[in-house]
Amino acid sequence: MSTVMNTAKYDLQFIRSQFPNLGEWAFFENAGGTFVPATVSDRVYDYMRRNQVQPGADYRASAEAAERIDRSHRKLAEMVNANPREVIVGHSTTLNVYVLANALRPSLKPGDEIVVTNLDHEANIGAWRRLEDAGVVIREWRVDPESASLGGVDRLAALLSDRTRLVCCTWCSNITGTINDIKTIAELTHSAGALLCVDAVAYAPHRALNFKESNADFLLFSLYKIYGPHLGVLCGKREHLLKMENQNHFFFTNSALPYKLQPGGYLHETAASIEGIAEYFDRVFERHYDVRDCTASERYQKIFELFADHEDSLARPLMDYLSSRQNVRIIGTSKVDAKTRVPTISFVAKNRRPAEIAELLGKKDIGIGAGDFYARRLIDALGFGTSGGVARISMVHYNSAAEVDRLITALEAVL
Ligand SMILES: Cc1ncc(COP(=O)(O)O)c(C=O)c1O
Numbered sequence: 001m002s003t004v005m006n007t008a009k010y011d012l013q014f015i016r017s018q019f020p021n022l023g024e025w026a027f028f029e030n031a032g033g034t035f036v037p038a039t040v041s042d043r044v045y046d047y048m049r050r051n052q053v054q055p056g057a058d059y060r061a062s063a064e065a066a067e068r069i070d071r072s073h074r075k076l077a078e079m080v081n082a083n084p085r086e087v088i089v090g091h092s093t094t095l096n097v098y099v100l101a102n103a104l105r106p107s108l109k110p111g112d113e114i115v116v117t118n119l120d121h122e123a124n125i126g127a128w129r130r131l132e133d134a135g136v137v138i139r140e141w142r143v144d145p146e147s148a149s150l151g152g153v154d155r156l157a158a159l160l161s162d163r164t165r166l167v168c169c170t171w172c173s174n175i176t177g178t179i180n181d182i183k184t185i186a187e188l189t190h191s192a193g194a195l196l197c198v199d200a201v202a203y204a205p206h207r208a209l210n211f212k213e214s215n216a217d218f219l220l221f222s223l224y225k226i227y228g229p230h231l232g233v234l235c236g237k238r239e240h241l242l243k244m245e246n247q248n249h250f251f252f253t254n255s256a257l258p259y260k261l262q263p264g265g266y267l268h269e270t271a272a273s274i275e276g277i278a279e280y281f282d283r284v285f286e287r288h289y290d291v292r293d294c295t296a297s298e299r300y301q302k303i304f305e306l307f308a309d310h311e312d313s314l315a316r317p318l319m320d321y322l323s324s325r326q327n328v329r330i331i332g333t334s335k336v337d338a339k340t341r342v343p344t345i346s347f348v349a350k351n352r353r354p355a356e357i358a359e360l361l362g363k364k365d366i367g368i369g370a371g372d373f374y375a376r377r378l379i380d381a382l383g384f385g386t387s388g389g390v391a392r393i394s395m396v397h398y399n400s401a402a403e404v405d406r407l408i409t410a411l412e413a414v415l
């Protein structure tokens with residue numbers, strides 16, 4: 001990427017102008033689902049007005065519908081550096097893991113082992129644990145309750161054996177914001193002859209996803225957390241996908257990718273809007289860089305580097321403030337560092353339950369989250385299962401320093 005130059009400093013005003021619903025209230029529950037730019041919502045509206053027919057027939061509205069969905073699919077694959085036939089779109093990540101687990105079930109024998117964590121969102125645990133009824137043995141890679149992290153990969157190594165078939169692990173915790181070293185985890189998993197299934201849902205809003213480079217065998221993320229519609233995506237290495245059992249109607253062959261892993265299809269108007277996410281990222285890139293000869297992956301890398309820098313600048317004052325409070329415990333690391341964490345910050349306070357904090361901030365038009373966020377096993381392991389979980393503040397690249405100031409002022413009155 002020799003001729004790509006940075007031409008401007010971070011243009012937050014431009015970025016915020018792309019999101020019609022940003023502004024009146026301060027939104028810090030982005031890990032639950034982000035806002036969408038007009039490039040996405042306009043496409044949903046436009047598709048429904050012009051193309052709301054069964055796609056793929058010869059009449060114009062239908063042919064155009066198929067082309068819109070196909071174009072979105074190709075853009076999506078490009079965004080994450082995957083082959084379009086390795087990309088499966090479904091209703092959600094939870095459902096995609098469920099379909100994946102069922103597709104793998106016939107290839108597993110009693111006594112085969114699967115490693116899951118208790119750090120993950122339940123989406124990447126429950127469907128795997130259900131395979132116990134097929135004789136699969138579940139091994140749990142447990143968090144250290146002090147650091148709220150999985151610790152070194154030696155702890156994973158101790159769980160691997162020649163019976164291990166699969167390791168399921170999150171790239172980033174939706175509670176602590178800690179980034180796991182997926183490349184090393186992939187190496188270790190593969191050296192044991194097992195496959196790796198990575199939940200990238202909490203990672204993807206903050207860092208460029210590169211399926212090929214990640215070396216995961218399966219990689220999942222949710223579009224509604226990366227500025228898109230309410231859909232989930234499963235990327236899988238082709239050689240594994242081809243071997244799996246068809247989960248769709250009987251007349252789909254085993255080579256019918258992605259259809260054989262898309263039972264029930266998905267919402268067409270939202271699928272057609274996915275290219276709006278790519279258009280938004282293109283706009284951000286063009287605003288900040290002189291575009292020359294660079295690959296799509298290099299472009300996304302640059303965009304997310306911009307985002308990460310800005311996000312760190314937002315996280316620092318908030319983390320400083322929370323760290324300065326004697327009655328607050330930050331869950332996980334309080335060090336702001338783009339290499340090791342994203343700006344998803346959870347905490348508990350001695351004087352108030354998480355739901356109470358969220359409610360009081362809500363009255364001031366500040367949205368944060370409270371609870372277990374379906375990472376129930378982690379919250380239990382940390383001992384917060386009976387005290388309402390944690391309060392969670394999650395920021396993304398469109399949040400502003402003014403919003404963080406407002407949040408800290410509000411927290412001062414609450415904590
Ligand atoms: C880390 C993580 N994984 C998986 C999921 C589930 O995603 P979906 O709602 O698409 O099933 C979530 C949702 O919050 C999440 O945060």
